Amino acid sequence: MSTLLLSLETSSPVCSVALHRVEDGSLVGQTELRLDKSHSTHLTILIEQLLENTGHSLKDLAAVAVSDGPGSYTGLRIGGAAVKGLCFALDIPLIAISTLQALAAQVAAVTARPEAHLYCPMLDARRMEVYAALYTHEGQEVLAPTPLLLDADTLAEQLSRYSVLFFGHGAAKCQPLLGEHPNAGFLTGIEPSAVAVGKLAIAAYHRQDFQDVAYYEPFYLKEVHTTTPKKLSS
Incomplete structure (x- = not known):
């Protein structure tokens, strides 16, 4: 069986x-x-x-x-x-x-008083951009996965109302911008x-929440951009 x-x-x-x-x-x-x-x-x-x-x-x-x-x-x-x-x-x-929901659930499961926070997993998307989302401790989606351009006003509305935990290998880029905010907490070593x-x-x-095996494609979130190498001048 x-x-x-x-x-x-x-x-x-x-x-x-x-x-x-x-x-x-x-x-x-x-x-x-x-x-x-x-x-x-x-x-x-x-x-x-x-x-x-x-x-x-x-x-x-x-x-x-x-x-x-x-x-x-x-x-x-x-x-x-x-x-x-x-x-x-x-x-x-x-x-x-x-990926982001699983990462949030992973952190919420080991957080004291998990209901006191929102969970913001961040994955590096090059330069000052990350793939991010927001979840409650029960996995409810507050902000759908999105490419997020980081600046000093990132998630300002949510941070004005909630304690937000940031983690994932993209969060290190966010910490210099939001690290002093009283409602922002940063966790390291979360993979x-x-x-x-x-x-x-x-x-x-x-x-029974299954995918169609024949047509399944991962959720890339952004289109992959490829470039054609320039020809060398003779």
């Missing part, structure tokens, strides 16, 4: 995978690799090693979940391709979980995790 949910997180430099039991959401195992640009060569190996180390195989999977984005375009593409391949091959459901993705995915599994 298929009893496990496999979750993948590839939206950031951290590549991680986790296994949860679908009946009660308990964590079976997790593993991660903090090696930049390693996703394409190591994701499949991490999955195989996690299954082997926990005494399971692919036939034990009831569904696969993936961190849906936003985040690294290359990382999301690798994660999306992997999850589609697994779901096609095993004929099991695909679950997509917002996206497949464990957090899996916890939200368990609830989605029981709601």
Whole structure:
């Protein structure tokens, strides 16, 4: 009987995978690799090693979940391709979980008096821009994921009314601008995790909130712009 949910997180430099039991959401195992640009060569190996180390195989999977984005375009593409391949091959459901929502849930779960704050995960989007969103401690969306250009007035309305916790690898760019605000708190060392993705995915599994495997695409949030190299003058 298929009893496990496999979750993948590839939206950031951290590549991680986790296994949860679908009946009660308990964590079976997790593993991660903090090696930049390693996703394409190591994701499949991490999955195989996690299954082997926990005494399971692919036939034990009831569904696969993936961190849906936003985040690294290359990382999301690798994660999306992997999850589609697994779901096609095993004929099991695909679950997509917002990267930012999972990151917020991860922090809220370990915060004292979590209801006292709003949660603002931030992922670096180059220059002074981040991918950001706002959530309550229960995961309710206050501000939908958006590309946010950082300045001294960033989230001024929300900060005038609420205590806001900022975290994620994009928050470091925001701290010099808002670090002195009495309602702004900054957390360091918070990275996206497949464990957090899996916890939200368990609830989605029981709601049967599944993606169409054939047409699934990650939530890139912004179009990827490519340029054509200029020809060298002769």
